[in-house]
Structures are given as structure tokens and as C-alpha cells.
Amino acid sequence: MFKPISLYIGLRYTRARRSNHFISFIALVSMIGLTLGVAVLITVLSVMNGFDRELKNRVLGMVPQATVSSTAILTDWPVLANKIKQHEHVAGVAPFTQMQGMLTAQGQVSGIMVTGIEPEYEKQVSIIHENMVEGSLEKLKKGEFGIVLGKQMADSLGLSLNDNVTLVLPEATPSPAGVVPRFKRFKIVGIYSIGAEVESTLGYIALNDAATLLRLPDGAQGIRMKLDDIFLAPQVSRDIVKDLPPNFYATDWTYTHGNLFSAIQMEKAMVSLLLFLIVLVAAFNIVSSLVMVVTDKKSDIAILRTLGASPATITKIFMVQGTVIGVVGTVAGAILGIAFASSISGLIEWLNNAFGWHLFDAYFINYLPSYLRWQDVTLIVCVSLVLSFLATIYPALRAAKIQPAEALRYE
Known part of the structure; x- marks a missing residue:
């Protein structure tokens, strides 16, 4: 048996x-x-x-994981970037200048957060170069006023590669006709797609073009960081900023996407x-x-x-x-x-x-x-x-x- x-x-x-x-x-x-x-x-x-x-x-590959910014424009940002990169948990650094505005084209208007970047540095901290569907990030060059948009944003405005779009900044400019917003015409040199909501809110221009729009010296507002562990972002950003002058301050992704x-x-x-x-x-x-x-x-x-x-x-x-x-x-x-x-x-x-x-x-x-x-x-x-x-x-x-x-x- x-x-x-x-x-x-x-x-x-x-x-x-x-x-x-x-x-x-x-x-x-x-x-x-x-x-x-x-x-x-x-x-x-x-x-x-x-x-x-x-x-x-995707989302944290596009938005800053951690940043160190200054109340004054950083004309010598490469020095600060090299110093920050020495931190053991910092995998990459890139300068940035941000501004809010509106894009208008073909009678359509949409709000946008525009970031001035250096394409070569941006590859260290962002996945945008891996998700370009048209054009190239390298076409963002000083003085040419090119812009890279998300596919959702481009589709909502009915735009495609090489089309022109007008950026409206909230800063007022005196003129003979009165106080009017500041306008600047850009050419679309790239379109990216990551399948996330940030496509409809983020745009990129050359770092020096951003300084020109804001009427600032050539430079950056701050340094963006990519970390080897995103959960260390608050600690790393605090450690870095405590060794800098008082006019520097830190932010990280937990403030924007932590919830x-x-x-x-x-x-x-x-x-x-x-x-x-x-x-x-x-x-x-x-x-x-x-x-x-x-x-x-x-x-x-x-x-x-x-x-x-x-x-x-x-x-x-x-x-x-x-x-x-x-x-x-x-x-x-x-x-x-x-x-x-x-x-x-x-x-x-x-x-x-x-x-x-x-x-x-x-x-x-x-x-x-x-x-x-x-x-x-x-x-x-x-x-x-x-x-x-x-x-x-x-x-x-x-x-x-x-x-x-x-x-x-x-x-």
C-alpha cells in the first residue's frame, strides 16, 4: 500500500x-x-x-529631484555645479532658470512653466533627451530662441516641429500704448513625449535665452541635481545648502510631488x-x-x-x-x-x-x-x-x- x-x-x-x-x-x-x-x-x-x-x-525624471537656488543670478554657476557634484549621493548636476508664462498660437492659449537649460548638462539630470519624438535638445542654442515642448502641449495648440509660438511673460513692459505684457516669438525645435501630465506643463529653452527674457546677466538661478537615491533628496539638499552663503536655499521633489x-x-x-x-x-x-x-x-x-x-x-x-x-x-x-x-x-x-x-x-x-x-x-x-x-x-x-x-x- x-x-x-x-x-x-x-x-x-x-x-x-x-x-x-x-x-x-x-x-x-x-x-x-x-x-x-x-x-x-x-x-x-x-x-x-x-x-x-x-x-x-517618468515624473521624477523630468521635474527636479533636488535644487539649490540663489536669490541672485549665478554668473559662475559651473563652479557651484562642480562643488555640488562632489557630494557622494549626487549623480548629476545641471543649471536652470525658470519662469512662468503663457503660450499662444492659432488663437489658442495655454499656461506653461519654461525652464532655461544647457542641453549637455540637462542629460545628466533628466530623461527628456531619451524621449524626444521630433527634433533635438541640442538645437537649443543661445540667441536662436528655440523651444522644446511636450507632445500634449503641442497637440493642444495645434503645433508641430518648426512652427512658431509666442511666449507671453507676466512681467509688464512700459510702452507708448501703456503697460503691456512681454512677448517673445519662439520656434519649436523639439517635441518630447513621456506619457505623463508634465508634457502639458513643461517647456525648455536655452539657458542664456532665459536670462535675456528676464533681462538678467548670463547665468542661472540655481543648480538642479539627480541623486542615486531619491528618498535622500531632503537630507542631501540640506547638507549642501548649509555650507553655502545665506542667499542660497534648497528645495526637493517632496515639496512638489511628495503628496x-x-x-x-x-x-x-x-x-x-x-x-x-x-x-x-x-x-x-x-x-x-x-x-x-x-x-x-x-x-x-x-x-x-x-x-x-x-x-x-x-x-x-x-x-x-x-x-x-x-x-x-x-x-x-x-x-x-x-x-x-x-x-x-x-x-x-x-x-x-x-x-x-x-x-x-x-x-x-x-x-x-x-x-x-x-x-x-x-x-x-x-x-x-x-x-x-x-x-x-x-x-x-x-x-x-x-x-x-x-x-x-x-x-
């Missing part, structure tokens, strides 16, 4: 068709519940990880907790299923006891049966969750294109990202298996306590 006997009988009970169909239904529901719980948990965590990754790679990142982390924790309850409920269903199986198999248990089976053997039989339900449900859920998490981005994109939906236009990225982390899959599978195993203990111990004489009295 197949050894050990507890494993053999436990597997037989799992495969056997029961006379009580309700018990079989409860066991099936337990397995399906566990499968769905594990699959949904893996999928949702992958989506939340996707949003987290896209925030770090968004915190919201994603909070949502990830809460959604994980809620979905974990699905797995917990499925485990409780295993308890109820095994309790009813034990009640249904009292006579079988009594016969096994009279044939010499020990209470430990009876306990193992029903623990095997419950564990099999947990393993099958967990493995099926893991396979389903991995498959769904790997394809959900393409599926949602197909639905958007097929039905003309715009499900994610209101978010900071306009598509559904998914990033499958094997650490999460391993954790979910292990927790599910442990819960399934723990759910078998009470029914198995209850089965071991059945007395043969009492169970066979009315048989």
Missing part, C-alpha cells in the same frame, strides 16, 4: 466524489475564492507598483489589506468545508481507528485534504495573477482604443502601468499557503478526537 497512509487517504478523500454535494460545493468555493484572492492581489499590487515606478522614472507618492503608498497598503481579507475569507471557508467533511466521515474515521489508526494519523489525513485545496487554489491564483498582471496594460490600452475610452486622462500618466515584482508574488503565495495550512488544524484535531464507539453507535 502507498505510504504514508495519511497522505494516501487524504488524497483519496480529496479526489473522491462525496455523497453530500453541498460539502463538495463548499470545498470548490473555498478553492475558487483562494484562486481569485491570490490572482487579484498579485494584479492590483503589480498595478500599484507600476504607478510607483512610473512616478519615479502624490505618499498617496500611492497609502493606497497600496490599504488595497493590499482589503484584498488580503479575500484570501482570509477563503481560508475560513476551508475550515467550514473540512468541519463538514469530518462530520460526514465520522463512520470512516471510526473504522480507521478500530483498525489501529492513531489520532495523529487521522489528524494528518484531514490536514492533507485541506492543504491540497490551499495549494491548488494558491498555485492557480498565482498563475492567473501573473498572466493578468503581465497583460493588463495592453488589455486596457486595447479597450481604450476599441471603445474610445479615456480611463486615465485624469491621472499623472495617461495609461495603466503594471510592474510585476517577484518578491510580492512570493510573499502572497507563502502567506496564502500558511493560512491554508493553519485552516486545517482545527478540523483535523476535531476529527482525531472522534471516539469509534460513539461514531458507530447508530450505524
Whole structure:
């Protein structure tokens, strides 16, 4: 006979068709519940990880991770940039000058944050050069007044490469006709696309052109930094600015996008907790299923006891049966969750294109990202298996306590 006997009988009970169909239904529901719980948990965590990754790679790849600025224009910014780059956590530096304004073209108007940059330095701190769809960042040259726009901004204004656009600055300029805003005509020399909301708000011009527009000496307002660990941004920026004169001050991404990142982390924790309850409920269903199986198999248990089976053997039989339900449900859920998490981005994109939906236009990225982390899959599978195993203990111990004489009295 197949050894050990507890494993053999436990597997037989799992495969056997029961006379009580309700018990079989409860066991099936337990397995399906566990499968769905594990699959949904893996999928949702992958989506939340996707949003987290896209925030770090795309949004924080465009906006400053940390900056050191001055109340006066920095005409010798290369000296400061080289000093900042000596910090152990600073991976790249670039000068910048920022201004707010409005772009107007073909009767359309849109607000914009314009940043003056040095293209060669900007590559150290930004991903914009990797996401150019038309033109080139290198075409931003002093005195040529070129501008690089995001694809969303260009599309909203009906613009394309080499078109002209007018930048309106809020600074007033006296004239014979009165006080009027300052205007400057720019030529579009590049269009970038990163699939995020910042496309509609950020534009880039040459650093010296920005100084000319603001009527300042050639130079920069501050130094932008890229760090090897974005979570060190507040500490690094403070460490750098404390060794500089009082007219310098520091800012970092936690001031501008910290709330968004915190919201994603909070949502990830809460959604994980809620979905974990699905797995917990499925485990409780295993308890109820095994309790009813034990009640249904009292006579079988009594016969096994009279044939010499020990209470430990009876306990193992029903623990095997419950564990099999947990393993099958967990493995099926893991396979389903991995498959769904790997394809959900393409599926949602197909639905958007097929039905003309715009499900994610209101978010900071306009598509559904998914990033499958094997650490999460391993954790979910292990927790599910442990819960399934723990759910078998009470029914198995209850089965071991059945007395043969009492169970066979009315048989």
C-alpha cells in the first residue's frame, strides 16, 4: 500500500466524489475564492507598483529631484555645479532658470512653466533627451530662441516641429500704448513625449535665452541635481545648502510631488489589506468545508481507528485534504495573477482604443502601468499557503478526537 497512509487517504478523500454535494460545493468555493484572492492581489499590487515606478522614472525624471537656488543670478554657476557634484549621493548636476508664462498660437492659449537649460548638462539630470519624438535638445542654442515642448502641449495648440509660438511673460513692459505684457516669438525645435501630465506643463529653452527674457546677466538661478537615491533628496539638499552663503536655499521633489507618492503608498497598503481579507475569507471557508467533511466521515474515521489508526494519523489525513485545496487554489491564483498582471496594460490600452475610452486622462500618466515584482508574488503565495495550512488544524484535531464507539453507535 502507498505510504504514508495519511497522505494516501487524504488524497483519496480529496479526489473522491462525496455523497453530500453541498460539502463538495463548499470545498470548490473555498478553492475558487483562494484562486481569485491570490490572482487579484498579485494584479492590483503589480498595478500599484507600476504607478510607483512610473512616478519615479517618468515624473521624477523630468521635474527636479533636488535644487539649490540663489536669490541672485549665478554668473559662475559651473563652479557651484562642480562643488555640488562632489557630494557622494549626487549623480548629476545641471543649471536652470525658470519662469512662468503663457503660450499662444492659432488663437489658442495655454499656461506653461519654461525652464532655461544647457542641453549637455540637462542629460545628466533628466530623461527628456531619451524621449524626444521630433527634433533635438541640442538645437537649443543661445540667441536662436528655440523651444522644446511636450507632445500634449503641442497637440493642444495645434503645433508641430518648426512652427512658431509666442511666449507671453507676466512681467509688464512700459510702452507708448501703456503697460503691456512681454512677448517673445519662439520656434519649436523639439517635441518630447513621456506619457505623463508634465508634457502639458513643461517647456525648455536655452539657458542664456532665459536670462535675456528676464533681462538678467548670463547665468542661472540655481543648480538642479539627480541623486542615486531619491528618498535622500531632503537630507542631501540640506547638507549642501548649509555650507553655502545665506542667499542660497534648497528645495526637493517632496515639496512638489511628495503628496502624490505618499498617496500611492497609502493606497497600496490599504488595497493590499482589503484584498488580503479575500484570501482570509477563503481560508475560513476551508475550515467550514473540512468541519463538514469530518462530520460526514465520522463512520470512516471510526473504522480507521478500530483498525489501529492513531489520532495523529487521522489528524494528518484531514490536514492533507485541506492543504491540497490551499495549494491548488494558491498555485492557480498565482498563475492567473501573473498572466493578468503581465497583460493588463495592453488589455486596457486595447479597450481604450476599441471603445474610445479615456480611463486615465485624469491621472499623472495617461495609461495603466503594471510592474510585476517577484518578491510580492512570493510573499502572497507563502502567506496564502500558511493560512491554508493553519485552516486545517482545527478540523483535523476535531476529527482525531472522534471516539469509534460513539461514531458507530447508530450505524
